[in-house]
Amino acid sequence: MLTITAASLAGGQGKTTSCFFLARALAKLGYKVLMVDADPQSSLTLYLGHEVEANQPTLLEVLKKQVAVEDGIYESNYPNLWLIPSDDGLEVIQEYLSSTAMGELVLKKRLKEVRDLFDVCIVDSPPQRTQICLTAIVAADELLIPAESSSKGLHSLVRTLQLVDELKSVDAFEGSILGIVPFRDKWLGRTQAKRSQVSIQDMKEVGIGILVVPSILESERYKQAIDTGRTLEELGYPDLELPFQKIIEVLEKKWLLNK
Ligand code: ATP
Numbered sequence: 629m630l631t632i633t634a635a636s637l638a639g640g641q642g643k644t645t646s647c648f649f650l651a652r653a654l655a656k657l658g659y660k661v662l663m664v665d666a667d668p669q670s671s672l673t674l675y676l677g678h679e680v681e682a683n684q685p686t687l688l689e690v691l692k693k694q695v696a697v698e699d700g701i702y703e704s705n706y707p708n709l710w711l712i713p714s715d716d717g718l719e720v721i722q723e724y725l726s727s728t729a730m731g732e733l734v735l736k737k738r739l740k741e742v743r744d745l746f747d748v749c750i751v752d753s754p755p756q757r758t759q760i761c762l763t764a765i766v767a768a769d770e771l772l773i774p775a776e777s778s779s780k781g782l783h784s785l786v787r788t789l790q791l792v793d794e795l796k797s798v799d800a801f802e803g804s805i806l807g808i809v810p811f812r813d814k815w816l817g818r819t820q821a822k823r824s825q826v827s828i829q830d831m832k833e834v835g836i837g838i839l840v841v842p843s844i845l846e847s848e849r850y851k852q853a854i855d856t857g858r859t860l861e862e863l864g865y866p867d868l869e870l871p872f873q874k875i876i877e878v879l880e881k882k883w884l885l886n887k
């Protein structure tokens with residue numbers, strides 16, 4: 629099982645959006661995909677239309693080893709797509725992770741238990757540099773860094789790259805950076821907004837040697853696809869899938885096709 633985490637240290641950078649569309653695209657190709665909602669805001673759980681019931685285990689119980697990992701996995705409404713959900717109760721895991729030796733390794737270790745059941749695991753992380761965020765990053769074989777096409781996005785990218793360097797320097801992060809995903813790239817007809825153009829150029833300069841994938845355009849269609857459960861292609865916007873196709877192309881070359 630290949631684990632991919634979307635991380636970016638600011639709110640609204642496109643982490644959950646990237647996770648959702650990448651997972652759906654992989655599932656459509658026939659890969660068995662496990663999604664992990666590692667954000668107490670639980671947007672991903674919501675996007676998948678999953679309702680957590682009071683007595684059902686979530687990521688919290690999985691991380692605390694109160695249940696077997698498999699017991700925290702639920703089928704989604706989409707073929708080939710499963711979820712370990714979360715709700716705002718996940719917040720209390722911070723304390724557990726900080727007081728556990730090598731708390732950063734907890735998710736990685738737990739996911740090993742189900743590595744033979746899935747082809748790909750996609751982890752959505754919270755925007756703050758918390759213990760949950762660290763354990764989500766450390767679990768990754770490949771890291772995706774979505775960043776808004778703005779100065780806030782650039783700042784988020786810089787902070788995330790610094791964190792990855794820190795984690796590498798203590799041998800905690802052993803994965804690689806799959807790519808930067810510019811988010812909300814704005815075009816007016818055939819003209820790219822200056823702000824988008826400048827910030828994406830800056831992303832390329834900041835992320836030397838890191839792939840900058842085709843951007844997620846500023847568009848209501850992504851939300852529409854989530855709300856209706858249809859794909860962007862089914863909605864008549866196949867071009868909007870380009871960022872995820874590029875990511876899958878890279879993943880297949882490096883990992884998936886020679887399995
Ligand atoms: P958080 O840090 O809060 O978890 P995030 O990094 O996961 O945020 P998303 O939730 O993916 O970011 O997206 C942020 C917001 O942008 C959401 O409200 C979403 O509906 C909206 N959005 C998603 N895709 C697009 C798009 N292509 N164009 C414009 N807005 C979008």
Ligand code: MG
Binds near residue numbers: 644645671
């Ligand atoms: Mg999110």
